[in-house]
Amino acid sequence: MHTDSDILQLEDAQQACTDVPMAESTVNSRTRDLDRLLLRAGHLVDPNFQPSIELKDYIQDYARVLVVGAGGLGCELLKDLALSGFKNLDVIDMDRIEVTNLNRQFLFRLEDVGKPKAEVAAKRVMERVSGVKIVPHFCRIEDKNIDFYNDFIIIVLGLDSVEARSYINSVACSFLEYDENEKPIEETVKPMVDGGTEGFKGHARVIIPGMTPCFECTIWLFPPQVKFPLCTLAETPRTAAHCIEYAHLIKWDEIHSGKTFDPDDPEDMQWVYKEALKRAELFGIPGVTYSLTQGVVKNIIPAIASTNAIISAACALETLKIVSGCSKTLDNYLTFNGVEGLHTKVTHFEMDINCIVCGPGVHMELDTSCTLQKFLELLEKHPKLHLSKVSVIFEGKNLYMQGPLEQETRSNLSKTLFDLMGRVPSGTVHVNGTSSKNDKKTSGLRKLRVFFKGADGMTDMDTAGGA
Structure with missing residues (x-):
């Protein structure tokens, strides 16, 4: 068994092999692990990686990172990125905190219910991690000018919908330009790291527009949404989901002719919930709750805190690797399955050269x-x-x-x-x-x-x- 003295001697020997001297207090400092990644050379680094104090200073003082989403995965991402050395973060989210969020979105408390997620999440991380500045944006992602997204060195996604991912993907790819030989111009590339969870399953992926497949290139990975026959909803409902979809797809149009249902409007969702409850009572069907109503209408699968933590850790590490070059990045799609035991796999997907979003156009x-x-x-x-x-x-x-x-x-x-x-x-x-x-x-x-x-x-x- 190695003693502490043996470990220190090994670290000193490893450090002697590099060109970048490390401070004597590095081993015991709060940034010890970050220093080992950024201030030492290695065999798995990016070809352009240059270990230096300046690189560490750049990440901590100048690199701006945008986190999209402040829910279960977004809370974890903000915490992990702040602890990974990123001190200039922005977070954007349009939702307010609900009681049902509190079992997995650990930055929120009961007294926060009703407040904007982005603002509370930013405040809590800044209270815990000194020196970190997080700017919250309580709005829809579409409300921001396109130039807003171009101010960040990388975009990290913690979203729960295909539509939102598709929009951010198209924005990031819109900055991409190609030269006369249809090769991507490096300074126009806006990298993204995308994470997603569904119960005990999750994924982390690296998207480098023009080099790796973008979200649109692999849209086929997402299965089509389950749909119920309208005759079943209208005549013979058998489950709570049938009652909810009846209120959502049939009853809404009957009562609100011409008005579009907004799944992000609490009043609209509350109306569907109450109508679904009436429908369920009529047919003697149990199980209709407000939380289930949200899940059915927005196609949300319940989240698990441990899955969010695992996927967030993978995304934060990939973000650090992309920004610093301290290691080769994920190539390019990691899947995690914790339903029975533990299974992880990395799959290499190819870019679609004819993609209408990330291709030359x-x-x-x-x-x-x-x-x-x-x-x-x-x-x-x-x-x-x-x-x-x-x-x-x-x-x-x-x-x-x-x-x-x-x-x-x-x-x-x-x-x-x-x-x-x-x-x-x-x-x-x-x-x-x-x-x-x-x-x-x-x-x-x-x-x-x-x-x-x-x-x-x-x-x-x-x-x-x-x-």
């Missing part, structure tokens, strides 16, 4: 006379896109926007896209719209590589605006 060839209005119509009919309610952005300029800016940009609809893009022969256009897939509507950014027919052969006078 969908190729579109247009006439120089194509108006912006006609361009929007083409997007809706495009076999790969099927986009509606589209906003169009070129080089940071809003050509046409939905929402409050629609009236301000409406005059551009009659202008040609060629003129609006500065009469360049080709360019990358970002569009933000709604598309339908697997009977579900999702919104997100798409990248289009627009080429104008005959624009290369135009004279200088043509380019200047002459015809």
